[in-house]
Amino acid sequence: MVKIEPFAVEQWMDTYETAPGVLNIAETCAASLSIADLAALAVPTVVNGTTVIPPADPLSALATTRLTYGAIRGSSTLRSQVAALFDVGKDESVPALPADNVVIAQGAIAANYLLFYTLLGPGDHAICVYPTYQQLYDVPRSLGASVSLWTLKKEEQYVPNVAELNGLVQPNTKMIIINNPNNPTGAPIPRRVLEAIVRFARQRGIVILSDEVYLPLAHGGTFAPSPGEDESGVFAEAREQLPQAPPPPPPSILTLGYDRVVATGSMSKAFALAGLRLGWVASRDPAIIDAILAARDYTTISVSQLDDGIARYALSDAVRESLLRRNIELARRNIRHLTRFVGKWESKGRVRCAWVPPTAGTTAFVQFSTVGDDGTASPVNDVDFCLQVLKATQVMMVPGSRCFGHGKHFQGYVRIGYVNETAVLVEALSKLDRYLENNVA
Incomplete structure (x- = not known):
């Protein structure tokens, strides 16, 4: 057991x-x-010079869908939409992520589990940021892997200290696990730090998993502008002590040109649709995707066609930005x-x-x-x-x-x-x- x-x-x-x-x-x-809230956010879009009016709501568009199993990988439209999310902040030299390198899962929690089940086992070692969502280090342990915790420090703004990796890595280290932005601290990992983690992993052939369920929601916090709001009192004092521009949002780990990286995400956090139970796992390494698909055959087969359809609506050009x-x-x-x-x-x-x-x-x-x-x-x-x-x-x-x-x-x-x-x-x-x-x- x-x-x-x-x-x-x-x-x-x-x-x-x-x-x-x-x-x-x-x-x-x-x-x-x-x-109804989601439908209210939809706006007309222009495709090849033609104005396209979105469906009145995602359910009406699904009314005639036969409720068979959905596509095992997820619908091609949804996988293309998810792949397009990884174009934000991408280096020019890095090609666009193919839709075939995305697998749709029952939330990021299932995506993470599939990856761990596929890549980690007895004799393996992983490094995981801490604090973070407990799944990210205790599931690898349950599969027989050993895990070293990479403690984030308040005095370092909860940003991982890359120099500490030298003391954490072992000959059998197979994966570095990060959560960007971090739960519970709300701290994003800056691009320069991500690049340093990638360099470290690339030199050793280590896989990086980046749980990015919060990534699209980079709001700037107390740095962010808020026209028309009263900024007197405590908030004004806080602003005086901080730089006057929000930090740039971090890019996805998939944009930095290293193939042995994996990103997971979902519709739950930044997209406000946790009830869909829909997430994804994406990697530039086709071998990792193939291994995940082989493991997935023993679990959930596919996601609900209704969840897939509503997610397609939410990530469409008519709705996503709103x-x-x-x-x-x-x-x-x-x-x-x-x-x-x-x-x-x-x-x-x-x-x-x-x-x-x-x-x-x-x-x-x-x-x-x-x-x-x-x-x-x-x-x-x-x-x-x-x-x-x-x-x-x-x-x-x-x-x-x-x-x-x-x-x-x-x-x-x-x-x-x-x-x-x-x-x-x-x-x-x-x-x-x-x-x-x-x-x-």
């Missing part, structure tokens, strides 16, 4: 996210859309509310908040501490803190030490998902603020 560790963050979500009246700021998806714009604007608006909250509690009373402001993705990693009479700050017990806040206010967060640190690391940290409905975030932060005022400060 395969031994696998309990998936802490998913178990936490399963236990608490359906509580009546919960204000869920633990969620990692951009605020979810309905089919959809991403909606989610990026939501992230920019909401990060301001979270910045004001953290800024208030960075130096107030007995409570201290500390973070690295995220510039991409949907999550922030915030540490809560209390200050004693001697001025020493001690991290709160984040599990107890989250449970107490949930009971008193119905505000749900994720405890960092339990869900990302195996009870040993990231004491006092909580993950906050802030790209939900703005009204939900504002109410949750208001209740959390009052809780701190009344019970901690």
